[in-house]
Amino acid sequence: MINTLYLPEIREMLAEQNVAELREFCSALHPARTAEFMDGLTSTESWGVIRVADRPIRKEIFTYFDIERQLEILRTQDRDELGELITDLAADDRVDILNELEEEIVDDLLMRIPVEERRDILRLSQYPEGTAGAVMTTEVATLSANLTVRKALDELSRETEEYETIYYLYIVDDDNQLRGLVSARQLLAAMRTPDTQLVDLMETDIVAANVMDDQEEVANKVAKLDLLAIPVLDAERHIVGIITHDDIIDVVREEATEDAHRIAAVDPLDESYLKTGVLTLSWKRGIWLGILFIFALLTALALKQYDEKLEAWAWLVPFIPLVISSGGNSGSQSATLIITALARGHVTLSDWWTIVWRELLMGMLLGGALGLMGYLVTVTLFSSTIPGFLGASVVPLTLFLVVISGTLTGSILPLIFARLGWDPAMMSNPFVAGIIDILGIIIYMNVAIAILL
Amino acid sequence: MINTLYLPEIREMLAEQNVAELREFCSALHPARTAEFMDGLTSTESWGVIRVADRPIRKEIFTYFDIERQLEILRTQDRDELGELITDLAADDRVDILNELEEEIVDDLLMRIPVEERRDILRLSQYPEGTAGAVMTTEVATLSANLTVRKALDELSRETEEYETIYYLYIVDDDNQLRGLVSARQLLAAMRTPDTQLVDLMETDIVAANVMDDQEEVANKVAKLDLLAIPVLDAERHIVGIITHDDIIDVVREEATEDAHRIAAVDPLDESYLKTGVLTLSWKRGIWLGILFIFALLTALALKQYDEKLEAWAWLVPFIPLVISSGGNSGSQSATLIITALARGHVTLSDWWTIVWRELLMGMLLGGALGLMGYLVTVTLFSSTIPGFLGASVVPLTLFLVVISGTLTGSILPLIFARLGWDPAMMSNPFVAGIIDILGIIIYMNVAIAILL
Numbered sequence: 040m041i042n043t044l045y046l047p048e049i050r051e052m053l054a055e056q057n058v059a060e061l062r063e064f065c066s067a068l069h070p071a072r073t074a075e076f077m078d079g080l081t082s083t084e085s086w087g088v089i090r091v092a093d094r095p096i097r098k099e100i101f102t103y104f105d106i107e108r109q110l111e112i113l114r115t116q117d118r119d120e121l122g123e124l125i126t127d128l129a130a131d132d133r134v135d136i137l138n139e140l141e142e143e144i145v146d147d148l149l150m151r152i153p154v155e156e157r158r159d160i161l162r163l164s165q166y167p168e169g170t171a172g173a174v175m176t177t178e179v180a181t182l183s184a185n186l187t188v189r190k191a192l193d194e195l196s197r198e199t200e201e202y203e204t205i206y207y208l209y210i211v212d213d214d215n216q217l218r219g220l221v222s223a224r225q226l227l228a229a230m231r232t233p234d235t236q237l238v239d240l241m242e243t244d245i246v247a248a249n250v251m252d253d254q255e256e257v258a259n260k261v262a263k264l265d266l267l268a269i270p271v272l273d274a275e276r277h278i279v280g281i282i283t284h285d286d287i288i289d290v291v292r293e294e295a296t297e298d299a300h301r302i303a304a305v306d307p308l309d310e311s312y313l314k315t316g317v318l319t320l321s322w323k324r325g326i327w328l329g330i331l332f333i334f335a336l337l338t339a340l341a342l343k344q345y346d347e348k349l350e351a352w353a354w355l356v357p358f359i360p361l362v363i364s365s366g367g368n369s370g371s372q373s374a375t376l377i378i379t380a381l382a383r384g385h386v387t388l389s390d391w392w393t394i395v396w397r398e399l400l401m402g403m404l405l406g407g408a409l410g411l412m413g414y415l416v417t418v419t420l421f422s423s424t425i426p427g428f429l430g431a432s433v434v435p436l437t438l439f440l441v442v443i444s445g446t447l448t449g450s451i452l453p454l455i456f457a458r459l460g461w462d463p464a465m466m467s468n469p470f471v472a473g474i475i476d477i478l479g480i481i482i483y484m485n486v487a488i489a490i491l492l
Numbered sequence: 493m494i495n496t497l498y499l500p501e502i503r504e505m506l507a508e509q510n511v512a513e514l515r516e517f518c519s520a521l522h523p524a525r526t527a528e529f530m531d532g533l534t535s536t537e538s539w540g541v542i543r544v545a546d547r548p549i550r551k552e553i554f555t556y557f558d559i560e561r562q563l564e565i566l567r568t569q570d571r572d573e574l575g576e577l578i579t580d581l582a583a584d585d586r587v588d589i590l591n592e593l594e595e596e597i598v599d600d601l602l603m604r605i606p607v608e609e610r611r612d613i614l615r616l617s618q619y620p621e622g623t624a625g626a627v628m629t630t631e632v633a634t635l636s637a638n639l640t641v642r643k644a645l646d647e648l649s650r651e652t653e654e655y656e657t658i659y660y661l662y663i664v665d666d667d668n669q670l671r672g673l674v675s676a677r678q679l680l681a682a683m684r685t686p687d688t689q690l691v692d693l694m695e696t697d698i699v700a701a702n703v704m705d706d707q708e709e710v711a712n713k714v715a716k717l718d719l720l721a722i723p724v725l726d727a728e729r730h731i732v733g734i735i736t737h738d739d740i741i742d743v744v745r746e747e748a749t750e751d752a753h754r755i756a757a758v759d760p761l762d763e764s765y766l767k768t769g770v771l772t773l774s775w776k777r778g779i780w781l782g783i784l785f786i787f788a789l790l791t792a793l794a795l796k797q798y799d800e801k802l803e804a805w806a807w808l809v810p811f812i813p814l815v816i817s818s819g820g821n822s823g824s825q826s827a828t829l830i831i832t833a834l835a836r837g838h839v840t841l842s843d844w845w846t847i848v849w850r851e852l853l854m855g856m857l858l859g860g861a862l863g864l865m866g867y868l869v870t871v872t873l874f875s876s877t878i879p880g881f882l883g884a885s886v887v888p889l890t891l892f893l894v895v896i897s898g899t900l901t902g903s904i905l906p907l908i909f910a911r912l913g914w915d916p917a918m919m920s921n922p923f924v925a926g927i928i929d930i931l932g933i934i935i936y937m938n939v940a941i942a943i944l945l
Contacts, residue, residue, distance in 0.1 A: 196683040230649040265738035284737035285718035295748030303828035311838035321857045335814040342810035357795035361788040375756035385764035404774045
């Protein structure tokens with residue numbers, strides 16, 4: 040929803056180039072709200088507003104613009120001023136934005152920022168997507184172990200602007216290897232003994248991530264230990280960055296959404312739903328629908344094998360959807376339960392035997408219940424078409440067996456995917472559904488043949 | 493995986509009642525790791541280890557035990573000592589644990605803790621599950637607006653232990669109404685002007701939650717603004733608590749898992765997969781399987797209406813699973829896309845027209861593609877059974893229409909659920925699947941009748 044309340048005033052300030060009022064507007068509210076108020080402006084107008092603000096505030100507001108607006112500003116506005124902006128942005132945010140931008144613009148912008156910042160951007164953009172290195176920022180507060188509390192507070196009070204977070208202070212040796220951790224809280228509590236050295240204050244059992252760690256594993260670790268941030272180390276334990284709580288929340292949300300999409304056979308989107316074009320989205324859905332179509336085709340071919348039987352026992356036909364959807368539903372329940380449990384670390388591969396055993400039990404319980412419902416239904420609603428007691432037992436028995444196949448397939452496939460090092464969320468539900476459909480038909484026909492022939 | 497490395501040593505220390513060594517063990521590592529090392533001990537042994545540790549450390553380690561162990565300790569160990577522990581625990585954590593415990597034990601424990609703490613527990617436990625009030629903790633650092641920076645630092649350095657986070661300091665008036673916010677970072681940066689009053693330093697445009705706000709909305713707000721914590725206010729803007737980043741991560745994960753389960757027609761679990769009993773889990777799945785069964789039954793009844801046609805055109809039968817699974821799959825893709833986009837705030841109800849229009853377009857594209865595949869398949873693999881060109885167009889045309897019905901049903905149903913104030917994740921996929929199955933059959937038969945009769 041666009042808030043149009045202040046738009047006329049803002050446009051007037053812009054027309055008059057009323058710098059004082061524009062600066063006032065930029066600093067009056069939380070930068071996120073200021074950005075929201077500018078939703079109705081063009082990119083050029085938005086930049087016109089924030090370019091006169093103080094650099095820290097300008098950067099903050101820019102961060103809250105949506106990615107399209109950010110890119111359009113970077114594409115169209117004065118490159119020298121944009122160079123300043125890029126210099127100010129958080130190291131991880133600017134890499135994310137530049138990754139979306141055309142190469143020649145990036146090159147031109149990079150030429151206008153200080154060399155250390157440029158190196159920093161290039162280094163960060165090397166890490167493959169999905170790794171801790173790609174999520175981290177390099178603005179990490181490190182202190183030397185032999186500093187006193189007084190000196191540390193003094194240093195921090197001068198440099199707070201520079202760091203993404205100052206709530207964890209990492210203690211390093213001369214070689215920038217991580218040695219310990221002091222929290223801002225501990226530092227404050229130690230103000231009464233200002234000559235204490237950090238080395239005597241620091242915790243040494245530190246939880247850290249490696250640059251190449253998978254972002255989801257890092258997020259699980261941070262969530263489990265309730266950390267505010269986690270330091271990122273290279274292979275030699277040099278501290279190269281930090282991942283903070285806000286990035287962890289983004290990772291958790293991103294991974295959960297991707298999993299949900301994969302489970303429903305949609306290739307994960309790079310952008311949000313409305314920002315993804317209809318063609319891209321159709322493609323991301325179409326490839327999986329195509330694969331599922333092939334499975335459904337195999338089901339059709341399986342059914343075709345039994346066409347003589349189905350003509351002889353035409354009363355079996357109406358139950359085909361019932362049989363395959365019961366199997367498919369119980370299978371996708373199992374698959375989703377196991378996939379989410381694997382993602383959150385609630386089960387591991389070593390639990391496979393427990394899982395299979397539990398799913399077998401549940402399959403028998405649920406299959407038994409559905410079988411009973413199926414029996415009651417066939418002897419009431421369908422009694423006119425079904426031949427005798429033996430006939431009435433075909434659908435119930437099939438339901439029992441199909442649900443068990445569903446729970447077993449649905450639980451075992453994600454485990455196999457995980458064992459092979461693939462993402463268990465990927466393809467599991469389509470696979471489960473496809474396999475269960477075929478299995479369901481084969482079970483149904485063979486039960487019928489065994490009972491009726 | 494249980495680490496058995498230190499178990500013999502720990503048991504020896506316990507047998508000898510070697511308090512010095514036990515205390516040393518408790519304080520040497522990160523409390524989460526200490527808790528992990530005790531995985532192989534009984535609850536009584538674990539309590540034996542941590543009861544001799546310093547109270548802050550004992551509380552920390554206890555927090556990292558899993559909930560079963562925590563409950564067993566609370567059920568079996570010395571109540572006076574446990575009263576101390578409960579007093580020390582974070583206000584939100586202890587409410588969560590006590591909620592799981594038998595009432596008479598809770599009453600007995602509550603009698604052993606100071607009256608203010610007891611009131612605090614009773615107040616917190618009033619808020620309904622899923623609200624900001626139920627997630628927040630009451631240990632929030634508030635300061636008076638007329639304090640100077642020096643005094644504020646001094647006060648904080650004395651009381652850091654008491655608060656869940658000291659990184660945001662909330663400035664209140666005499667009536668405890670929220671007036672402003674100073675971050676620990678700003679406070680540190682202001683150390684050079686120690687006589688500044690907080691009122692001149694504080695930000696006044698503060699993002700806050702209300703006690704009765706939905707936890708998911710609060711999490712979305714915190715995530716959007718990259719906050720470290722959010723203050724929780726009552727109806728009169730008194731500050732009553734705070735929700736910190738770690739609780740937000742838990743909420744995000746919990747909501748995402750619940751959504752995934754609902755989407756797959758599993759009633760959300762209160763515990764993790766392995767900790768939920770087979771009977772409970774069967775029930776949480778069975779109720780939905782039962783509902784889906786009824787839908788499938790309606791499909792069977794719909795098919796039964798067409799039994800004469802199906803006997804006459806028996807070659808239509810093998811394509812039944814193909815038709816309904818194509819509709820169901822495209823429908824569950826749409827439903828999942830819309831449900832996740834709604835949950836993350838990427839779409840709102842006001843976008844309904846855009847959504848329906850996009851889904852219609854995608855339905856036509858995907859339906860067209862599947863229809864084309866269906867045509868190629870019918871004229872090759874199934875050419876022997878299909879009567880002529882008109883016959884060959886039944887399945888493709890059906891696929892086209894069924895996929896469009898799928899994308900429309902899958903996108904509109906979650907929107908309707910959201911509009912009614914229900915959780916769109918709840919029942920949408922089962923509903924979608926059930927409705928599409930029936931629709932699919934009706935479309936299929938009517939297309940066949942229109943073309944073949």
